[in-house]
Amino acid sequence: DAKTTQPNSMESNEEEPVHLPCNHSTISGTDYIHWYRQLPSQGPEYVIHGLTSNVNNRMASLAIAEDRKSSTLILHRATLRDAAVYYCILSSGAGSYQLTFGKGTKLSVIP
Amino acid sequence: EPEVTQTPSHQVTQMGQEVILRCVPISNHLYFYWYRQILGQKVEFLVSFYNNEISEKSEIFDDQFSVERPDGSNFTLKIRSTKLEDSAMYFCASSRQVLSYNEQFFGPGTRLTVL
Numbered sequence: 001d002a003k004t005t006q007p008n009s010m011e012s013n014e015e016e017p018v019h020l021p022c023n024h025s026t027i028s029g030t031d032y033i034h035w036y037r038q039l040p041s042q043g044p045e046y047v048i049h050g051l052t053s054n055v056n057n058r059m060a061s062l063a064i065a066e067d068r069k070s071s072t073l074i075l076h077r078a079t080l081r082d083a084a085v086y087y088c089i090l091s092s093g094a095g096s097y098q099l100t101f102g103k104g105t106k107l108s109v110i111p
Numbered sequence: 112e113p114e115v116t117q118t119p120s121h122q123v124t125q126m127g128q129e130v131i132l133r134c135v136p137i138s139n140h141l142y143f144y145w146y147r148q149i150l151g152q153k154v155e156f157l158v159s160f161y162n163n164e165i166s167e168k169s170e171i172f173d174d175q176f177s178v179e180r181p182d183g184s185n186f187t188l189k190i191r192s193t194k195l196e197d198s199a200m201y202f203c204a205s206s207r208q209v210l211s212y213n214e215q216f217f218g219p220g221t222r223l224t225v226l
Binding site: 032034038042043044045046049051087091096097098099100101102103 | 115142144146153154155156159166167169202204206209210212213214215216217218219220
């Protein structure tokens with residue numbers, strides 16, 4: 001399975017943008033890049049996904065490097081509610097739809 | 112907004128007892144999953160279920176575990192003889208389609224404590 005590497009933790013000030021990096025140098029051409037987050041004492045929550053092009057939705061933006069070996073989740077304006085563990089996950093398809101969670105990045109938001 | 116629900120929120124049981132964890136996936140979803148998270152550790156995949164049969168299972172999902180969709184709405188995880196190491200949060204998830212990029216919707220989890 002293609003693996004991802006994320007920083008263990010990051011801090012952001014409230015109302016500032018946050019850029020959460022993820023490296024996935026062994027990504028294959030058919031791997032989708034997913035981001036999920038887990039708020040304290042809750043189940044994981046889908047944030048965004050992409051394949052090659054940058055993506056935007058109401059929660060965040062996903063910037064994908066041209067060679068697809070890295071990506072960045074962008075929260076445009078961090079709020080206290082965004083404090084969570086953020087997971088960057090690759091899905092390989094090929095009949096396997098399980099999500100393989102790593103340790104993720106624990107984001108702290110400072111008021 | 113539709114959501115995945117799970118009951119109970121907390122289950123305490125004695126070692127060796129059987130437990131059934133229940134989930135109601137989102138109504139038009141076709142693919143169902145169970146994951147678990149031991150306190151302080153990663154979320155781990157257990158099993159996926161589609162068209163009334165198991166599609167994939169992990170090494171954790173041994174003969175002590177089983178899943179069932181007994182009716183059109185519920186999806187259950189049974190642990191036949193619980194062990195101390197089964198203590199964890201158990202998350203149910205569902206997705207609408209069988210696609211590699213398909214969003215999975217997670218429930219709030221059931222905390223299982225085995226004494």
